[in-house]
Every structure is written in structure tokens, then in C-alpha cells.
Amino acid sequence: MRSRRLVIFAVGLLACAFAAPAGAAGMRCTLSYSVKGWSFIYKEYRGSGTVNCANGQSAAVQIVARGGGLTFGRSEIHGRGRFSEVYSIDEVFGTFVEAAGHAGVTRSAEGRAMTKGTVSLALSGTGRGVDLGASFGGFTIRRK
16 A cells, blocks of 8 residues: 555656646647556556547557566556647657556556656556566557
């Protein structure tokens, strides 16, 4: 429980660092996702999800997260994310630079904060697995 709180706190700090500048105009989009994968210094997670925007646009997406750090384990995570304001759904596709933290034995929790140019994304999720660590890398979102 304490490790999950620490992960959520660390992601909150990172999300603040990547927050959009005040006065940005546009629309809000969210991401619902499910990923599973493994890590042992190198990390690779794959999955899918759905992007939904305030203007009614939506898209089914594929997700690939790769990186490295002080990390090991195997888990399956289901979560939600919020993008900074965008002008078009097309801005949410591509590779984001991410910082991630995860922890769990049987029940896992993760948090990620990332940015791609002027668009940022903060994710949090829970699931199952045995994992612990912090990593940096890329988080790619593609249309299905």
C-alpha cells in the first residue's frame, strides 16, 4: 500500500513538471488502456486502448512502451490517462518521452508522466503482477 502511494505521488510530481502552459486553448482527450509486459533493466509493454476527446472524436489505439532503468518484473495493467489540451485528436499519436514508476506483488500499480512536444500525458493504472522499479523510455500510441 505504501509503495503504491509513493508511485502515485512521484507521478503527480512528474505530471506537474510536464503540465501545459497556462492559457493553452483546445480540447481535452483521455486514454483508457490495457498493457502487459516484462522488465529486467530493459522494459517492454504492449497493449491497446481507446482515445476519447471532448468534441466526440475517438480512436482505437495500439500502445508500445519501451525503455530501461532500475526495473524488473512482469505485470498486466489497466488504467486511464489525461492529455494536456490539444487542437486535434491527431496530436495524441506518436512517441512520448516517459518517466515511469511501478510496484506490486500480486497487485500492481503504475504511474507515468510523459511529453511529446507541447502535448503531455499523465497515466495511472492498477493490475496484477510482480514488479518493482523506475524507468525512462518511449511510449508510442498508434491508430489501430
